[in-house]
Amino acid sequence: xxxxxxxxxxxxxxxxxxxxxxxxxxxxxxxxxxxxxxxxxxxxxxxxxxxxxxxxxxxxxxxxxxxxxxxxxxxxxxxxxxxxxxxxxxxxxxxxxxxxxxxxxxxxxxxxxxxxxxxxxxxxxxxxxxxxxxxxxxxxxxxxxxxxxxxxxxxxxxxxxxxxxxxxxxxxxxxxxxxxxxxxxxxxxxxxxxxxxxxxxxxxxxxxxxxxxxxxxxxxxxxxxxxxxxxxxxxxxxxxxxxxxxxxxxxxxxxxxxxxxxxxxxxxxxxxxxxxxxxxxxxxxxxxxxxxxxxxxxxx
Numbered sequence: 328x329x330x331x332x333x334x335x336x337x338x339x340x341x342x343x344x345x346x347x348x349x350x351x352x353x354x355x356x357x358x359x360x361x362x363x364x365x366x367x368x369x370x371x372x373x374x375x376x377x378x379x380x381x382x383x384x385x386x387x388x389x390x391x392x393x394x395x396x397x398x399x400x401x402x403x404x405x406x407x408x409x410x411x412x413x414x415x416x417x418x419x420x421x422x423x424x425x426x427x428x429x430x431x432x433x434x435x436x437x438x439x440x441x442x443x444x445x446x447x448x449x450x451x452x453x454x455x456x457x458x459x460x461x462x463x464x465x466x467x468x469x470x471x472x473x474x475x476x477x478x479x480x481x482x483x484x485x486x487x488x489x490x491x492x493x494x495x496x497x498x499x500x501x502x503x504x505x506x507x508x509x510x511x512x513x514x515x516x517x518x519x520x521x522x523x524x525x526x527x528x529x530x531x532x533x534x535x536x537x538x539x540x541x542x543x544x545x546x547x548x549x550x551x552x553x554x555x556x557x558x559x560x561x562x563x564x565x566x567x568x569x570x571x572x573x574x575x576x577x578x579x580x581x582x583x584x585x586x587x588x589x590x591x592x593x594x595x596x597x598x599x600x601x602x603x604x605x606x607x608x609x610x611x612x613x614x615x616x617x618x619x620x621x622x623x624x625x626x627x
Contacts, residue, residue: 335468337595338497339513345551346544346609348510348537349494353390353441356411356458356490357430360396365464367394367491373430380434388438395458395488398477411456412441412448415508415541417562422456422506425449454486455526456505459519461489466496466598473500479516485523496598498537507531507561508540529560542566548609549573549585556614557581574617582617 330336364371368378372394385392395409408430413422425448427433440446459477463470473489480487493501498512502519504526511522514535525532531554538547546566553564553575567574575583587609594603 333468334466334497334596334599334601335472335499335513342497342592342595342606343608343610344498344512344535344537346538346548347495347498347512348508348540348547349391350540350543351391351494351508352415352541353388353438354411354413354415354505354508355385355390355392355433355436355438355441356395356409356413356488357392357427357433358396358408358410358488359394359430363394363462363464363491367392377431377434384434384438388441390438390441393458393493394491398459398461398474398481398487398489410449411452411505412436412446413452413456413506413508414441414443414445415506415539417507417539417541417565419444420506420508420562421445422452423447423449424452452486452506455507455523457485457487457523458490458493458503458505459487460491460493460496460499460501462491465492466499468496468499468599469501471499476500476502476514476516476519480519480523483520483523485520487523495537497595501537502535503540509561510537510540511535512537526561531559531561543568544589544607544609545587546573548587548611549575549583552585552611552614553577553583556583584615584617586612586614588612 359372368382370378407426407428410425410427459473460469461473477487477489493503502511512535518534522532546568550564550566563578565576572584572586589607590610592606592608594605596603
């Protein structure tokens with residue numbers, strides 16, 4: 328693979344990371360140590376019937392199903408499988424772990440419960456759960472760049488799993504921390520380790536940050552902009568996206584209006600081998616503090 332001709336190399340030339348995290352709030356992670364197809368629910372990994380039913384149920388519940396496996400090429404013999412359920416909104420973030428003997432047991436779960444408080448279906452997970460995309464059949468950048476990162480983090484005793492497509496091959500290696508949903512890209516092994524260590528301290532590392540998954544691209548950029556300006560822990564900031572301009576609120580009551588705009592970038596392949604197409608970058612126009620007192624607009 329020519330590293331200069333990959334989707335990740337084309338993206339790194341001019342595409343900013345902020346606002347590129349996949350928009351996901353509820354997560355279902357199923358351990359599947361065997362082969363993965365191009366798509367998680369294309370029938371190759373879980374069979375056609377189960378895949379079709381899970382496609383319907385996850386869509387109705389508004390959650391994302393991903394496949395996970397421990398780093399390395401370990402035993403693929405069928406056994407009890409780990410399942411993680413997680414919710415990423417800062418007002419109610421949680422992660423639980425359980426086991427199933429067969430993937431079909433996922434049909435016994437009410438996936439709508441993932442959208443609220445912790446359902447107490449499994450053991451509470453207190454340490455950050457680290458997912459590194461290594462879905463080679465989806466994009467070779469994910470395998471070539473992601474697997475070394477996952478192996479390195481596993482050697483540091485992090486709770487790390489290789490995972491299926493996270494959204495955004497061109498930002499590989501891509502890393503997601505749960506339950507927060509903070510998503511990272513273009514980090515080397517050292518930078519990935521710093522992101523995990525920050526999460527363990529209840530903090531958010533700025534290097535390589537793409538955004539928090541529960542917000543839209545505009546909300547992600549707005550939150551990141553405020554986080555750069557004020558001291559804040561993982562769940563201190565929330566974004567109100569109901570209006571035309573995102574409003575970021577700190578847990579202590581302070582609020583900021585962050586005006587953003589989308590900007591078209593030149594076409595580039597969003598996946599290795601794909602035809603080039605235009606992509607959008609989200610830029611900050613201005614930031615205005617709304618409380619405790621209004622401040623003059625700070626144009627960026």
